Amino acid sequence: MNFYKYLEDFGRYVLMLGRVFRRPENKKMYFEAFLIEIEHLGINSLGLVAIISLFVGAVVTIQTALNLENPLIPAYYIAIATRESIILEFSPTMVSLILAGKVGSNIASTLGTMRVSEQIDALEVMGVNSASYLILPKIVAAVFFNPILISMSMFLGILGGFVFGQLTGMIGPQDFIEGLLLEFNPFYVTYALIKTVVFAFIITSVSAFHGYYVKGGAVEVGNSSTKAVVSSSLIIILANYILTQLILS
Amino acid sequence: MIRVENLIKKFGDTEVIRGISADFFPGKVNLIIGKSGSGKTVFMKSLLGLYDIDGGEIYYSGEPLSEMDFKRRKTLRTEMGMVFQGSALFDSLTVEENVIFPLKMFSNMIEADMRDRVNFCLGRVNLEGANKKYPAELSGGMKKRVAIARAIAMNPKYLFCDEPNSGLDPQTSIVIDNLIREITLEFGITTVINTHDMNSVMEIGDNVILIKDGYKAWQGNKADILTTDNENVNEFVFTSQLLRRVKELHLQSSRRE
Ligand SMILES: Nc1ncnc2c1ncn2[C@@H]1O[C@H](COP(=O)(O)OP(=O)(O)O)[C@@H](O)[C@H]1O
Ligand SMILES: [Mg+2]
Numbered sequence: 104m105n106f107y108k109y110l111e112d113f114g115r116y117v118l119m120l121g122r123v124f125r126r127p128e129n130k131k132m133y134f135e136a137f138l139i140e141i142e143h144l145g146i147n148s149l150g151l152v153a154i155i156s157l158f159v160g161a162v163v164t165i166q167t168a169l170n171l172e173n174p175l176i177p178a179y180y181i182a183i184a185t186r187e188s189i190i191l192e193f194s195p196t197m198v199s200l201i202l203a204g205k206v207g208s209n210i211a212s213t214l215g216t217m218r219v220s221e222q223i224d225a226l227e228v229m230g231v232n233s234a235s236y237l238i239l240p241k242i243v244a245a246v247f248f249n250p251i252l253i254s255m256s257m258f259l260g261i262l263g264g265f266v267f268g269q270l271t272g273m274i275g276p277q278d279f280i281e282g283l284l285l286e287f288n289p290f291y292v293t294y295a296l297i298k299t300v301v302f303a304f305i306i307t308s309v310s311a312f313h314g315y316y317v318k319g320g321a322v323e324v325g326n327s328s329t330k331a332v333v334s335s336s337l338i339i340i341l342a343n344y345i346l347t348q349l350i351l352s
Numbered sequence: 353m354i355r356v357e358n359l360i361k362k363f364g365d366t367e368v369i370r371g372i373s374a375d376f377f378p379g380k381v382n383l384i385i386g387k388s389g390s391g392k393t394v395f396m397k398s399l400l401g402l403y404d405i406d407g408g409e410i411y412y413s414g415e416p417l418s419e420m421d422f423k424r425r426k427t428l429r430t431e432m433g434m435v436f437q438g439s440a441l442f443d444s445l446t447v448e449e450n451v452i453f454p455l456k457m458f459s460n461m462i463e464a465d466m467r468d469r470v471n472f473c474l475g476r477v478n479l480e481g482a483n484k485k486y487p488a489e490l491s492g493g494m495k496k497r498v499a500i501a502r503a504i505a506m507n508p509k510y511l512f513c514d515e516p517n518s519g520l521d522p523q524t525s526i527v528i529d530n531l532i533r534e535i536t537l538e539f540g541i542t543t544v545i546n547t548h549d550m551n552s553v554m555e556i557g558d559n560v561i562l563i564k565d566g567y568k569a570w571q572g573n574k575a576d577i578l579t580t581d582n583e584n585v586n587e588f589v590f591t592s593q594l595l596r597r598v599k600e601l602h603l604q605s606s607r608r609e
Contacts, residue, residue: 128457128458132456220440220443221436221438221440222440224402225434225436225440225441225442227402228429228512229458230428230429230430230457
């Protein structure tokens with residue numbers, strides 16, 4: 104908990120990024136690694152994100168409906184509330200936090216294991232820029248694929264609200280759709296996707312930082328994966344605040 | 353050839369390598385011996401530039417490592433192969449993919465030529481037919497052999513092995529030692545091996561350097577070991593009754609001649 108330690112870590116993080124963003128020694132190999140990461144970090148998260156989004160959308164709708172049981176407030180307000188909370192915060196921020204847990208710990212433990220078993224040294228000895236080869240494909244894959252994941256999450260979240268609103272009889276399809284379209288600001292989606300891209304960069308690069316510089320053995324690899332999740336989550340929350348101030352106010 | 357001049361490496365305030373100079377020659381097996389913790393691994397990783405050093409200089413064929421930029425170092429590294437203590441195979445890749453990796457990354461070979469080269473290297477270490485296995489499915493000795501195959505895939509000028517025998521039984525150790533020696537002679541490689549295995553030393557030690565507490569305590573070849581009266585050598589090498597007896601007999605018989 105020492106300020107200089109954070110400053111030093113930040114310096115090393117920036118230096119690491121300097122090594123990550125260099126010209127690949129072999130584009131084809133990097134592209135292959137990118138495709139593998141799309142599968143690992145992206146496709147493998149589809150199911151989790153889909154289920155969570157559907158149910159959170161449903162819960163947001165039901166909660167709002169329960170709290171708005173006032174005959175003076177039109178039912179379509181429920182849909183507006185669902186739309187705004189899913190698009191502005193739940194999908195970009197909460198889903199990114201969930202991904203920080205799932206993807207961040209995976210990245211840190213994979214890289215940490217490669218470090219302590221000297222696989223990273225083996226890459227370096229071959230002449231491969233290990234930071235770039237191991238980390239760049241992960242960053243690019245997440246920055247490319249997370250917007251797709253988050254867009255899907257928005258869609259499914261709202262769909263969840265729509266379906267469950269109807270099933271519980273709390274809001275009918277006409278009201279829901281009317282609410283969805285009412286005063287819809289498309290810029291909110293842009294804002295959400297900007298956040299998503301920034302968060303994807305934070306999750307992958309911060310977790311990679313913790314894994315890549317592990318020293319020691321299995322215990323330290325485990326610790327690094329915890330640290331990766333904690334620090335990328337905290338930084339996401341901080342960045343969320345800053346981005347909201349910058350973009351929406 | 354590799355020349356090391358007065359190499360110093362510190363971690364924090366502790367000096368782990370305290371001024372070692374040495375020459376390593378092509379077509380020779382150069383051995384670094386010393387107790388566990390004496391600094392062999394740190395010395396080797398410093399040679400390779402995996403650690404930044406705190407003093408001295410390392411010359412590869414006369415060219416100082418400290419004056420090489422990022423790009424030049426990377427080209428130099430494509431001329432190096434290394435066998436790590438724990439083999440360091442990429443565990444998400446099969447045996448074949450491990451060996452082909454440096455070729456795919458750096459060579460302009462067509463796919464078929466790369467396959468030929470991989471099969472040649474695997475054949476060279478007697479591992480034909482293991483192509484599709486994953487590292488987790490291999491024994492320690494097999495992993496070492498895959499690591500050697502991967503290290504020689506690019507036809508290196510320099511080969512580094514960190515305790516290639518650790519964790520292996522004596523018979524497998526000798527197979528690995530002889531393999532490294534044959535490859536060294538066959539391709540005129542400058543080979544540097546870290547070991548504390550006396551069998552290896554007596555088997556393949558063309559040029560032996562003893563490190564003690566980060567200093568160079570002795571240098572010679574396997575024949576010299578039997579005759580030297582250097583205390584550090586005797587302390588390190590002749591730890592067992594058996595070896596002390598061998599040395600006594602050797603000295604007696606050479607006096608008689
Ligand atoms: N990364 C490191 N940080 C600090 N000390 C280290 C590091 N690596 C090695 N050392 C220390 O350097 C000394 C030599 O280690 P090493 O070269 O691994 O010995 P060995 O001869 O067994 O290979 C040991 O005392 C070890 O504790
Ligand atoms: Mg060692």
